[in-house]
Amino acid sequence: MQLLHEEMNSGLSKTTNHMADIKMFPTFVRSLPDGTEKGKYLALDLGGTNFRVLMVELNGKDVDIQSKTYLIPQRIMLGTGTQLFDHIADCICKFVNTHDIMGEKLPLGFTFSFPCKQEGLATARLSKWTKGFRCEGVVGEDLCILLHEALKRKGNIDVEVVAIINDAVGTLMSTAHSDRNCEIGLILGTGCNACYMENLEHVGLWDGEIRNPKQVIVNTEWGAFGDNGCLDFIRTEYDRELDTFSINPGKQILEKMISGMYMGEIVRLVLERLTMEGLLFSGVDRECELFVRGRFYTKYVSEIESDHDEFFRNTKQALDELGLEGYSSEDCKIVKYVCTLISARAAFLSAAGLATLINKINKPNMTIAVDGSLYRFHPRFHNLMCLKMKELVRPGLKFQLQLSHDGSGKGAALVAAVATRLRDSKEISVDC
Numbered sequence: 001m002q003l004l005h006e007e008m009n010s011g012l013s014k015t016t017n018h019m020a021d022i023k024m025f026p027t028f029v030r031s032l033p034d035g036t037e038k039g040k041y042l043a044l045d046l047g048g049t050n051f052r053v054l055m056v057e058l059n060g061k062d063v064d065i066q067s068k069t070y071l072i073p074q075r076i077m078l079g080t081g082t083q084l085f086d087h088i089a090d091c092i093c094k095f096v097n098t099h100d101i102m103g104e105k106l107p108l109g110f111t112f113s114f115p116c117k118q119e120g121l122a123t124a125r126l127s128k129w130t131k132g133f134r135c136e137g138v139v140g141e142d143l144c145i146l147l148h149e150a151l152k153r154k155g156n157i158d159v160e161v162v163a164i165i166n167d168a169v170g171t172l173m174s175t176a177h178s179d180r181n182c183e184i185g186l187i188l189g190t191g192c193n194a195c196y197m198e199n200l201e202h203v204g205l206w207d208g209e210i211r212n213p214k215q216v217i218v219n220t221e222w223g224a225f226g227d228n229g230c231l232d233f234i235r236t237e238y239d240r241e242l243d244t245f246s247i248n249p250g251k252q253i254l255e256k257m258i259s260g261m262y263m264g265e266i267v268r269l270v271l272e273r274l275t276m277e278g279l280l281f282s283g284v285d286r287e288c289e290l291f292v293r294g295r296f297y298t299k300y301v302s303e304i305e306s307d308h309d310e311f312f313r314n315t316k317q318a319l320d321e322l323g324l325e326g327y328s329s330e331d332c333k334i335v336k337y338v339c340t341l342i343s344a345r346a347a348f349l350s351a352a353g354l355a356t357l358i359n360k361i362n363k364p365n366m367t368i369a370v371d372g373s374l375y376r377f378h379p380r381f382h383n384l385m386c387l388k389m390k391e392l393v394r395p396g397l398k399f400q401l402q403l404s405h406d407g408s409g410k411g412a413a414l415v416a417a418v419a420t421r422l423r424d425s426k427e428i429s430v431d432c
Contacts, residue, residue, distance in 0.1 A: 001356045001392065003230050006357070010221065011257035011398050014204035021227040026206050027169055027195065028121040029217040029415055032176040036062055038416035042096075043161060045408040047113030047167050048131055048190045049077070051088060053095040056413035061178065063410055068095050085150035093154050108159045109412030110335040112143055113191065115221045120208075121419055124164045126156065126194055130223065130252055131191050131261060143346075163415040164421040167371065169217055171404040174367030174374060177414055178403065182367040185217075188350060188381065189372025191252075192259040195219045196357050204427025216296045222353060223255030231257075238269040249398065254353075258346040260298040260374040268296035270338050280334055281327055288323040301339045306387045312336070346374075347384035354385070355392035358399055366394055366397070369404040376403065 009023030010016040030393055037058045045052040054067040057112045070091040077085050095282040096102050096368055113134065126138050129258055136144065139286060144161045151157045158222075165173075169299075172185030184196045200206055225231065231253055242265055243249055256262045274280040281290070289295045296318075303314040312332035319327055319335070375381050382401060393399060404411075 001352050002357075003224060004222070004353060004356045005360065007225055007230070008222075008360070009094055009214065011220070012202060012204055012218070014197075017205055021224045022222050023115065023117075023127065023224070024203075025116065025118055025219045025221060026203050026208075027217045027219050027252075028208065028313050029163070029165065029169055029418075030091055030175070030215055031418050031420055031422060032180070032182070032197075032416050033173060035177070037414065037421060039339045039420070040101075040104070040106055041413040042092075042108040043111065043409045044108065045111045045113075045167070045412065046072075046088065046094070046112065047172075047408060048072075049320060051091060052409060053092055054409040054413065055095075055099055055101065056410055057063040058417055063177075064410060065406060066099065067409060070094075077133050077135070079135060081135045081141065081146060082150075083142055084135045084138070085146045086153065088147065089150035089154045089157070092151065092159070093157055096157060102156070103328075105158045107162045107416045108162055109414070109416035110164045111167050111170045111408040112411040113187070113379055113408070114144065115224075116164070116166065116219075118164075118219075121163050122161050127221075128251070130248070130255070132247065134247065140153040149160070162419045163412065165412055165415050166193065166195070166219055167408045167411075168193045168219060169415070170409070171369045172217065172224050172298070172411070173409030173414045173418075174407040175367060175402055175404045175413040177410070179369075180368045180403075181363075181365050181371050183361055183363065184354065184356060184366065185404070186350070186368055186370045186375075187409065188259070188370060188375035190259060190261045192350070192372075193220065193221050193253045194222055194353060194357065196361060200427070213250070214253040222260045223252045223259070225353075226253030226257075227251055235417055238273075240264050241269055254349065257397075258349050258374075260337065260372070261344060262298075263346060263374070264298035265294055265297045266342050267301055267339055270342070271296070271335060274334065274338075281324060281331055283326065284324060290324060290409075291296060298370065298374065299377070301343055302337045302374075305343060306337050306379045307332075307336060342378075343378060343381065344384055348379050348388045350381075351385040351388035352392060354399075355389050358389075359394045361395070362394070363396060366399045367403050368399060369402050369407065371404040373406045 007022045011022040043054040046358040057064040115127040176182040194404040198218045300318040316333045
């Protein structure tokens with residue numbers, strides 16, 4: 001926690017940000033929803049192997065969402081930026097046609113869940129790819145321009161991108177729509193990241209207007225914590241091996257110890273080592289899929305930890321899918337134990353990060369909006385985090401973790417709605 005606090009301060013400072021691993025990007029989102037937002041908005045959500053297009057209709061506290069999910073094929077994830085944005089534009093075109101809104105010019109909020117340097121609410125440049133993406137010609141480019149150019153190539157879609165955010169910001173905004181104490185957004189899914197509302201006086205990177213409200217949501221990008229080696233004292237041989245064989249060695253060190261993209265592989269590496277040393281699955285066929293990198297999915301960890309009796313129904317199903325035969329009840333017990341250790345470590349690291357933010361914000365009552373498949377589907381993650389946070393949060397500060405509902409979709413629409421409301425009422429410039 002002490003290290004994280006120091007690294008975050010380093011990221012917030014103009015003089016040290018260029019050397020900091022945790023970039024603490026100001027998002028230009030300065031106001032939370034107040035419940036008066038109305039109208040139809042489009043939202044895009046790109047943060048992993050799936051891409052969603054949504055139409056969100058807001059009427060005060062009432063929200064109506066229609067959405068469609070499209071797959072991003074591996075060839076596009078590893079192709080060019082033009083291919084990626086053409087695919088996105090194609091999906092938008094299909095959605096707009098299906099929902100018969102081709103003639104309407106709708107404000108659009110874009111959730112783009114990769115590290116970005118924001119230069120305005122609707123201006124963001126990709127800093128680096130994460131989560132298995134490696135599209136050429138996108139790093140350093142303005143994402144809204146790339147999207148507008150792709151839409152222009154389609155020739156017949158008229159949208160106005162009014163906000164680009166990441167999923168952590170969307171998660172915070174979505175929960176803040178109904179809970180005014182929400183100050184932090186946390187993602188625990190394929191990736192791991194957090195954002196929070198910070199006073200402008202602490203944001204050395206801020207070069208926008210200093211007007212009310214004197215606050216801005218900061219996107220920490222804390223998945224990169226440890227890239228400078230400061231977490232080496234808690235990393236294991238399994239963390240190091242996973243990192244060596246990843247597509248981004250030496251990068252996103254904290255994320256690799258927590259997130260759903262990597263948790264299954266850490267479990268697999270431990271099980272592989274125990275098997276090689278003759279402590280697990282005696283007489284196993286070395287051709288089985290336990291020895292294939294990436295084959296032990298993180299969903300297995302959640303399923304295995306949901307076994308609560310000696311029958312190990314979920315554990316056996318996972319082992320069968322890996323082509324393991326002749327395993328014993330003792331083997332199942334060990335597999336479950338390994339899963340519990342690795343998921344508990346991830347939950348405790350997440351809890352330490354949140355406790356650092358809660359202590360930094362120092363408000364008496366706070367809600368943390370959380371989203372992501374790991375938090376949503378793992379049977380113990382929420383409880384493990386709460387127990388550890390109670391140990392680490394400063395006495396007298398109250399908090400609650402709340403599952404955010406469709407932060408990436410609803411949250412993007414809400415940022416677009418707040419930006420439109422503020423612009424229309426001339427309260428402040430478009431940098432909401």
